[in-house]
Amino acid sequence: MSQAPRKTPDQLRSARWFAPDDLRSFGHRSRMMQLGYSEEEFRDRPIIGILNTWSELNSCHSHFPERVKDVKRGVLQAGGLPVEMPALSVDESFNKPTSMLYRNMLAMETEEQIRAHPLDGVVLMGGCDKTTPGLVMGAITAGVPFIYLPAGPMLRGHYAGKILGSGSDAWKYWDERRAGNISDAEWLGFQGGIARSAGTCMTMGTASTMTAITDAMGLTLPGASSIPAADSGHQRMGADCGRRIVDMVWEDLTPEKIITEAAVSNAAKVAMATGCSTNAVVHLIAMARRAGIGLTLDDLDALGRTTPLIANVRPSGKDYLMEDFFYAGGLRALMKQMEGMLDTACITVTGRSLGEEIADAQVFNDDVIRPLSNPVYHEGSLALLRGNLCPDGAVIKPAACDPKFHVHEGPALVFDSYPEMKKAVDDEDLEVTPDTVLVLRNAGPLGGPGFPEWGMLPIPKALIKQGHRDMLRISDARMSGTSYGACVLHVAPESFVGGPLALLKTGDIVRLDLPNRSLDMLVPEAELAERKAALKAPEPRYERGWGYMFSKHVTQADKGCDFDYLERDFGAAAGEPDIF
Structure with missing residues (x-):
């Protein structure tokens, strides 16, 4: 990188506030002095x-x-x-x-x-x-x-001789508590030791x-x-x-x-x-x-x-x-x-x-930071999926889920809200098998609202007690970065705006093919067209304030969920203030 000439004090951005001999700059300098600064502290320095x-x-x-x-x-x-x-x-x-x-x-x-x-x-x-x-x-x-x-x-966290990782071990031990394997005293100990x-x-x-x-x-x-x-x-x-x-x-x-x-x-x-x-x-x-x-x-x-x-x-x-x-x-x-x-x-x-x-960086433990020749996983952390459930994409973390779900086909069990899902998974009589695909919708940027971290749907208690700790789960939500499991996330477009996830019904067969990066519902196109025609737009989540602004301008997950008018290609950014 070529060395550009260094700025001079008169080129500092702050000089526009403090350097001119005019009334506004007099006011700026006066208020700085009111704060206890002398001119030599704020003039001609960054x-x-x-x-x-x-x-x-x-x-x-x-x-x-x-x-x-x-x-x-x-x-x-x-x-x-x-x-x-x-x-x-x-x-x-x-x-x-x-x-x-x-x-x-x-x-x-x-x-x-x-x-x-x-x-x-x-x-x-x-x-x-x-x-x-x-x-x-x-x-x-x-x-x-x-x-x-x-x-x-x-x-790092500690409790009873165990090294704890925030988030990840919270999910792990919560499943064990739901299964009846952890006492109240142990749960309290984990709670105090996991973030210290x-x-x-x-x-x-x-x-x-x-x-x-x-x-x-x-x-x-x-x-x-x-x-x-x-x-x-x-x-x-x-x-x-x-x-x-x-x-x-x-x-x-x-x-x-x-x-x-x-x-x-x-x-x-x-x-x-x-x-x-x-x-x-x-x-x-x-x-x-x-x-x-x-x-x-x-x-x-x-x-x-x-x-x-x-x-x-x-x-x-x-x-x-x-x-x-x-x-x-x-x-x-x-x-x-x-x-x-x-x-x-x-x-x-x-x-x-x-x-x-x-240039001088060194690895001091090559089991923690592996060489390229001995990776933890042969590909990177994330994979993009596309298909008739997610034409604009969805993401999954292959290394953090059971490999048996990398290719999986099973019947969907669909929930329209987080409370509905939460109640169902704690029902020990819920009709569910390890092949079932749990689905949560209306949890995206607009549907959540705000794109909440609900994507790591809890394993149903009925399966937890049978010893199962992973299953395929799909949502238009996000999940905590500390989470793990066979979770497909960020389904786009989200169901709340009429994305294909809104058309899925309980019992429909869903197929994930991770090697080929596909996620589909095995439903005939004619049937999907009929379902789409019958869809009704949901009521907006907000009618005022920040939530209203958010709902009018947030982009979908595949575009980064920024506001459309804040992206660089929306228009030129405002210049420096020139009215003092």
């Missing part, structure tokens, strides 16, 4: 916004009040002025009906916070599932230099997937996504982010210089190699489209067919958690293992190439 998604209901980000101090320290050391700004927390655990309903709200807030304020660069502080794509999507559109600070995974520090889920769930994607795309300090939240290295990384963003401003290292087609391809390949969350499909497509890169489901499937899974981390891997991944060398080591598959000329936020950043 002003760095720190967008902090901390809240007292976001356990993943509970360390951010301390970490923001580290970032500020770094910014000050490098000669910038740090200003902390709150951003929507979008916590995964407590947001209802689903945090996905608010990802685009965070993206809009991020974009507008940056555009509306005198910020020369930003540090984005996130990590919990939707905060990574939300922050990055907004910052891409805003266009100022930014660096992403990932929250980091929590420490600040940080995101320590499995390769959506949080670790999305921070790894952002890392591989060049938007974090290289390898930052692997550092556990509780490790002192995470504090040092925070200060490094503060120092580096100041130099990025002077260098004018903006997002479009980093986020190229090659960088997005690198990120997708790394995601596949990590055993990524199915949610990565929706978020990565949305992030790419914000950068004007037309990533599609077919692109991701093609990469998945040729990228082996080499991170032996739950839930796609069998044995290890993110803490082990970090000790084994972390994401830099994984990228080093697959170096020949990546475009190492891509530039990162350091201003250096990816190749330079991973």
Whole structure:
């Protein structure tokens, strides 16, 4: 990358607020002095916004009040002025009906916070599932230099001599409790031991997937996504982010210089190699489209067919958690293992190439980070399906389900709502066999509403008690990245807008052929046409507020569920504010 001339103080974006000798700039300078700053603190130096998604209901980000101090320290050391700004927390655990309903709200807030304020660069502080794509999507559109600070995974869980993985073991032991194999005291012990520090889920769930994607795309300090939240290295990384963003401003290292087609391809390949969350499909497509890169489901499937899974981390891997991944060398080591598959000329936020950043990376445990010659699974984490049930696509995580379901045919048992499904699966007299295909519809972007994580339908209690722990399940919902099982997700178009899933009836035969990437209902076309003619449009979920805006403008799963008017090809983004 050729070295462009460094900016001069008069070229700083913030100078437009503070430099002119006019009444409006007098007011800006006056209010900064009201805040206690002298002119030498905010004139002729980069002003760095720190967008902090901390809240007292976001356990993943509970360390951010301390970490923001580290970032500020770094910014000050490098000669910038740090200003902390709150951003929507979008916590995964407590947001209802689903945090996905608010990802685009965070993206809009991020974009507008940056555009509306005198910020020369930003540090984005996130990590919990939707905060990574939300922050990055907004910052891409805003266009100022930014660096992403990932929250980091929590420490591994422990209870009664067992190592616990957040999410994955919750599903596992809940099935055992439903089967009557776990006492109240044991259940309480699991509850207290499964999440025992600040940080995101320590499995390769959506949080670790999305921070790894952002890392591989060049938007974090290289390898930052692997550092556990509780490790002192995470504090040092925070200060490094503060120092580096100041130099990025002077260098004018903006997002479009980093986020190229090659960088997005690198990120997708790394995601596949990590055993990524199915949610990565929706978020990565949305992030790419914000950068004007037309990533599609077919692109991701093609990469998945040729990228082996080499991170032996739950839930796609069998044995290890993110803490082990970090000790084994972390994401830099994984990228080093697959170096020949990546475009190492891509530039990162350091201003250096990816190749330079991973040149000295080493693997310290080759069972955690496998060589390409000994993968966990021969293909990547995700596969795209098409057929008369999902003409616009659906996704499945082959490595995380029982191989016997890779080719499967069975009768559908269809549920129109989550409460209906939940009641049925707890009925021990439910007529169901291991070959039955459980189907949940009206759970997509509009039907959920908000595309909730309902796709890992519980195994019916009748089958649990017989010893079964997996079966084929299909929905237009998402599922937690910590989940596992033979779950087909993101069926598009969703049933709520009249997609083919709305035509399926209980008893219809469904066929999944994973090797040939197909998913079909074995129903004659004439019968399907009759059913379609009889369909009635459902009542809208919202009539006011954010939900109404969401329902009018959200795209379907295969397009990333962004708002149509926020995508790059909708129209030119607003220019810098010029009326002060």
